[in-house]
Amino acid sequence: MTASELDADERLRRMEAVVDVSLSEMGADQLLAELLDRVRRILRVDVAVVLHLDPHARQLMETAVSGRPDGSAGHRDPAWSGLAARIVRDRLPVAVAGVDSAASDLRSLAAVPLLANADVVGVLQVGSCRPRRFSAEDVQLLQLAADRATQASQAGQAHLDRAAALALQRSLLPPQLPEVSGVDMAARYLPGHDIGVGGDWYDVFLLPSGWLGVVIGDVAGHGLRAAVVMGRLRSALRAYALECPDPAEVLTRLDRKIRHFEPEHLATALYAMLPPDRNRIHLSLAGHPPPARAAPDRPAELLDLPVDHPLGFGGGHPRRTTVLDFPDDTVLVCYTDGLVERRGEPIDEGLHRLRATIEPGPAETVCTTVMANLVDDRPTDDIALLAIRRRSTGAAA
Incomplete structure (x- = not known):
């Protein structure tokens, strides 16, 4: 097998890991956690995070994270804030090879928008503690994962909305x-x-x-x-x-x-x-x-x-x-x-x-x-x- 064939085979395996049908059998939270773990392994990054846009607070809030020692979500690292805001504003992927910040150990970042009906509903970001360049293929894979994350989040939100609507309906x-x-x-x-x-x-x-x-x-x-x-x-x-x-x-x-x-x-x-x-x-x-x-x-x-x-x-x-x-x-x-x-x-x-x-x-x-x-x-x-x-x-x- 030639080097180009090996590269093509590796790209295919990477994509299959993100679009794996078995992910559909998981609940939204479990799917996001598993998806971020796979993205982190495939791209060889240290942290992967999904942030969702809260239109009322006008903030991006972490809803899932992989690679943080305590595994917690819900807060924001200042090193991500400017990049995430840029993604929401421009609706385009961004990769930064060198980050110089005393507030974080991350030295390289990549992020893509979560899009639902052409609206930005969040951001998927990955970061590495060592300087590196993210290739166009890396960003493409990240966007594929973001699309999968959006589907899971939308399905989970629809379930929550239905439960809330039914509770409200019955209370009235x-x-x-x-x-x-x-x-x-x-x-x-x-x-x-x-x-x-x-x-x-x-x-x-x-x-x-x-x-x-x-x-x-x-x-x-x-x-x-x-x-x-x-x-x-x-x-x-x-x-x-x-x-x-x-x-x-x-x-x-x-x-x-x-x-x-x-x-x-x-x-x-x-x-x-x-x-x-x-x-x-x-x-x-x-x-x-x-x-x-x-x-x-x-x-x-x-x-x-x-x-x-x-x-x-x-x-x-x-x-x-x-x-x-x-x-x-x-x-x-x-x-x-x-x-x-x-x-x-x-x-x-x-x-x-x-x-x-x-x-x-x-x-x-x-x-x-x-x-x-x-x-x-x-x-x-x-x-x-x-x-x-x-x-x-x-x-x-």
């Missing part, structure tokens, strides 16, 4: 619905498996006037950001509900709020108010699917109501409130679109299944039946479901 949903005279209520929330946690929510609250407020909504998008926006809208709607006796006015104020403070987001919502005697429903829809209603001795129906534009959409048309009768033993079923939408089929088919499933009865029974008939083991999108039944006059349940 009512742990239990209030006991309210004249109605019984039940609800369900199920996060999506394929797309991830989104901004679906429901809320029920009793106002000082004795009126009952009922909300179900859906913030467009998924992940932690959608869940955070959902939390803000929920709090704002409760505040507006204390001031406004009309659902349309509440949603008008909420629309103004989201357009000003969350201009990149859209949301749908249903807001209803029931008077103290619970014999009517005052309801306004902001781009949200219409609720279903089932009364004794009558087939369930999807209510044909005016639907105004979603929250955050803008437009000068005034929002509308519809007043519905709510006779004894009637059940109102509110939901988000994840309950009725299926990939590859018209939404009308899902609405037909919903209508065929609902029958008057206790709210808990209605929710159980709907979820059993319309939801599979792995829903692709979030699902929120809320059922409200008008109790018979004078009945205890």
Whole structure:
């Protein structure tokens, strides 16, 4: 084998060590640790470090390190700071053959950016305690490792974001619905498996006037950001509900709020108010699917109501409130679109299944039946479901 063939074989082995499929089976932290160990051995350097950019602190913070005696990460060596800042600014690899610094034993450095969708999210750096020159091939290998590190970090961050979004989502949903005279209520929330946690929510609250407020909504998008926006809208709607006796006015104020403070987001919502005697429903829809209603001795129906534009959409048309009768033993079923939408089929088919499933009865029974008939083991999108039944006059349940 010739020298050039030996060099080519060695380059191939070096690249295979970085793109090894077995790394994919590791968790993000373990993968980063193993990747840095391999980079340090392949390039014969003393230290390898991954730093991630914290956009809020505007700092690069160590998240993984190999070669430091205590193995610790989380701090920064002054010898790295200027080089890392340069990488973030220029988005280009840098190699420095001679470093003269009393603050560090490192004498040669090389660093490349961690890029995600053309944005710099961090830096991968290596350092040697002896002066040396990093070749173009060394830098190319380092960039290959940086790309692998970015994939691992993004996957790990996505997992953390999903867990945080789910925790936030569940903390904002009512742990239990209030006991309210004249109605019984039940609800369900199920996060999506394929797309991830989104901004679906429901809320029920009793106002000082004795009126009952009922909300179900859906913030467009998924992940932690959608869940955070959902939390803000929920709090704002409760505040507006204390001031406004009309659902349309509440949603008008909420629309103004989201357009000003969350201009990149859209949301749908249903807001209803029931008077103290619970014999009517005052309801306004902001781009949200219409609720279903089932009364004794009558087939369930999807209510044909005016639907105004979603929250955050803008437009000068005034929002509308519809007043519905709510006779004894009637059940109102509110939901988000994840309950009725299926990939590859018209939404009308899902609405037909919903209508065929609902029958008057206790709210808990209605929710159980709907979820059993319309939801599979792995829903692709979030699902929120809320059922409200008008109790018979004078009945205890």
